[in-house]
Amino acid sequence: MEIDPFIFRLSIFILSIFVGYYVVWSVTPSLHTPLMSVTNAISSVIIVGAIIAALAGSSQNIFETSNIFGFLAILLAAVNIFGGFLVTQRMLQMYKKKKK
Amino acid sequence: MSANLSAFFYLISGILFILALRGLSSPETSRQGNYFGIAGMAISIIVTFLSVGIFGSGFIYVLLFLVIGGSIGAFIAFKIPMTAMPELVAGFHSLVGLAAVFVAISAFLKPEAFDLGIVGDIKLASLIEMSLGAAIGAITFSGSIIAFLKLRGIMSGAPITFKGQHIINLFLGLAIIFLIYYLCLSQSSNIFWSIVLISFIVGVLLIIPIGGADMPVVISMLNSYSGWAAAGIGFTLENTALIITGALVGSSGAILSYIMCKGMNRSFFNVILGGWGAADQALGKNNKEQKPVKSGNADDAAFLMKNASSVIIVPGYGMAVAQAQHALREMVDALKKNGVKVSYAIHPVAGRMPGHMNVLLAEANVPYDEVFELEEINNDFANCDVAYVIGANDVTNPVAKSDPQSPIYGMPVLDVEKSKSVLFVKRSLSPGYAGIDNDLFYRDNTLMLFADAKKMTEEIVKSL
Numbered sequence: 001m002e003i004d005p006f007i008f009r010l011s012i013f014i015l016s017i018f019v020g021y022y023v024v025w026s027v028t029p030s031l032h033t034p035l036m037s038v039t040n041a042i043s044s045v046i047i048v049g050a051i052i053a054a055l056a057g058s059s060q061n062i063f064e065t066s067n068i069f070g071f072l073a074i075l076l077a078a079v080n081i082f083g084g085f086l087v088t089q090r091m092l093q094m095y096k097k098k099k100k
Numbered sequence: 101m102s103a104n105l106s107a108f109f110y111l112i113s114g115i116l117f118i119l120a121l122r123g124l125s126s127p128e129t130s131r132q133g134n135y136f137g138i139a140g141m142a143i144s145i146i147v148t149f150l151s152v153g154i155f156g157s158g159f160i161y162v163l164l165f166l167v168i169g170g171s172i173g174a175f176i177a178f179k180i181p182m183t184a185m186p187e188l189v190a191g192f193h194s195l196v197g198l199a200a201v202f203v204a205i206s207a208f209l210k211p212e213a214f215d216l217g218i219v220g221d222i223k224l225a226s227l228i229e230m231s232l233g234a235a236i237g238a239i240t241f242s243g244s245i246i247a248f249l250k251l252r253g254i255m256s257g258a259p260i261t262f263k264g265q266h267i268i269n270l271f272l273g274l275a276i277i278f279l280i281y282y283l284c285l286s287q288s289s290n291i292f293w294s295i296v297l298i299s300f301i302v303g304v305l306l307i308i309p310i311g312g313a314d315m316p317v318v319i320s321m322l323n324s325y326s327g328w329a330a331a332g333i334g335f336t337l338e339n340t341a342l343i344i345t346g347a348l349v350g351s352s353g354a355i356l357s358y359i360m361c362k363g364m365n366r367s368f369f370n371v372i373l374g375g376w377g378a379a380d381q382a383l384g385k386n387n388k389e390q391k392p393v394k395s396g397n398a399d400d401a402a403f404l405m406k407n408a409s410s411v412i413i414v415p416g417y418g419m420a421v422a423q424a425q426h427a428l429r430e431m432v433d434a435l436k437k438n439g440v441k442v443s444y445a446i447h448p449v450a451g452r453m454p455g456h457m458n459v460l461l462a463e464a465n466v467p468y469d470e471v472f473e474l475e476e477i478n479n480d481f482a483n484c485d486v487a488y489v490i491g492a493n494d495v496t497n498p499v500a501k502s503d504p505q506s507p508i509y510g511m512p513v514l515d516v517e518k519s520k521s522v523l524f525v526k527r528s529l530s531p532g533y534a535g536i537d538n539d540l541f542y543r544d545n546t547l548m549l550f551a552d553a554k555k556m557t558e559e560i561v562k563s564l
Contacts, residue, residue: 017350033456078165082173
């Protein structure tokens with residue numbers, strides 16, 4: 001019997017939880033705020049789904065209800081992507097070592 | 101682009117996101133890590149465009165929305181003051197949550213676009229995944245909005261509790277599970293909308309009973325939820341990048357929640373079920389008796405610190421409220437000129453989000469190697485001449501070590517009282533968030549400085 005592709009995705013998911021577990025424990029506590037803003041930015045990769053939703057269907061009528069939800073999701077995710085990465089960058093620039 | 105090739109690129113994105121988090125293990129590698137994250141995101145977006153392969157008018161609109169959203173995001177990122185980071189992060193979480201809800205709705209309305217079957221006959225697994233994604237996304241959205249309002253001060257930070265709260269939450273939670281089951285049987289869109297609606301309500305009910313100082317746990321928890329929502333959508337779309345990212349973000353938020361709970365010696369459920377602040381505040385006030393307190397002024401403080409050989413600064417949420425971090429930095433500079441050794445001690449739950457104090461100090465150009473975590477510095481208080489407590493309270497309360505009756509008993513605290521003298525900047529003797537009197541106020545070696553944190557620090561700078 002063939003293995004359902006869902007099982008493979010589930011495996012990736014579970015392994016990623018473990019990777020996340022070990023990687024996040026190694027994050028220094030002083031960078032926990034940038035950690036939150038960057039995880040927020042990368043979770044906006046949900047924009048992938050938003051783009052597919054927005055472009056779905058015939059190219060004549062791109063403003064069906066489902067497309068509109070896609071476009072709105074793109075808008076929200078884009079705010080997050082740019083806002084998240086840039087504010088993280090801004091914070092990380094401030095972390096400096098002692099000048100000797 | 102073929103599905104296999106794009107799947108491969110999504111995997112690369114996922115790996116770049118892992119490297120982005122890995123970079124945060126030290127400030128030196130963190131900036132590079134952020135670039136990995138940006139690269140991963142760019143790859144994901146470009147690959148999606150190529151695999152959809154439609155470059156008609158729809159594509160122009162997509163770019164348009166991307167640019168509008170991006171500009172708003174960039175504007176916020178550059179304008180936001182560092183003291184407002186907690187509410188910014190809460191606000192961003194709400195956007196991820198809502199985006200997940202929108203994508204799930206879109207997939208439900210037009211499943212053929214995602215290869216999930218047709219309307220009225222969506223694949224069973226996809227239906228479960230998308231409704232879970234939508235439900236968690238909706239909870240993340242409305243919960244984050246409440247957290248945002250509380251952090252911003254638009255809504256009172258006090259816990260809102262009412263009778264039967266937990267039973268209602270439990271009931272609504274079970275209702276969502278039942279409706280998902282029913283959705284799988286009927287494929288009815290009304291059921292789908294009900295799931296989304298109930299989840300919005302659950303999000304609100306879940307966060308309103310949680311008080312202001314427990315916000316670090318709430319924000320971390322919502323961070324985690326936004327990850328699980330993304331993962332749910334990732335399963336629906338069969339997209340590796342989303343699945344990996346969702347898992348990373350979900351576990352990251354969960355770990356941060358755990359660290360925050362441990363910092364308060366409370367269980368996760370104790371925080372989530374709320375009501376600590378409300379129940380004990382009355383108790384604290386009743387027990388208050390008049391005890392002698394020594395108070396001083398800026399000149400006394402300046403004199404004490406100038407003649408010290410080492411000073412430890414203990415910042416807390418009050419420093420953020422008073423925006424005192426820059427004045428504090430000036431004070432430390434003046435002390436260093438006098439040959440005083442200065443370091444900073446940060447409690448895990450100081451402030452309103454994990455790492456809040458560190459960011460504020462970094463903003464004020466405090467080198468990060470002068471800033472220490474609780475375990476690193478706690479033994480140094482015994483050898484230190486002056487501890488300068490600015491805007492922190494409960495995290496310094498020695499009662500947590502001595503009185504088993506106290507609600508904060510067992511919570512790890514900074515051993516501030518062991519230093520030769522303690523300078524405690526505070527506006528009044530009122531108890532902190534936990535509603536209990538701080539024993540430290542009445543110690544012989546404590547000098548209270550009754551003033552606004554920023555004003556007091558500035559005055560000390562002047563007299564130095």
